[in-house]
Amino acid sequence: MISSFIAGRVRIRCDALRNPEAAAAIEGTLRETPGVLSATANPRTGGLLVEYDPDTVTQEQLLEAARMLEAFAAQEQAAPKKSCCCRRLTKAEAMRISKRGMAGSLAALVLFGLAGRERAHIVAGGLFLAFNAYHLYAYRKRIMA
Incomplete structure (x- = not known):
């Protein structure tokens, strides 16, 4: 889940972030969190970069957020996939x-x-x-x- 962790910056990888709607929702929620300076999700790579104030946000809070993201990913995988008859052809x-x-x-x-x-x-x-x-x-x- 957490691919790099530096004081003030954390990078998270998660397959649930490959869904553009889910990535935008998670990014928006994190941006509204006190102490988070920026949150940037990349649906193409399934990555999330969070820059935060280390004096305001603790490592435990970040780990809790990662656990919540992991639970969200498990929920996404358990949900039945919608069949789309209008996908673009390669x-x-x-x-x-x-x-x-x-x-x-x-x-x-x-x-x-x-x-x-x-x-x-x-x-x-x-x-x-x-x-x-x-x-x-x-x-x-x-x-x-």
């Missing part, structure tokens, strides 16, 4: 979908063309062009180099 996932979409729509394009289904052939061709356009857009810097 670039690798988007490219994988693009490549599979091109392959699948090209296969459908050929099959519909051979079967004589003109309307379906045109739709499959449009899908192929859309997937291909995204693929070319994503690799535009490599293509132009």
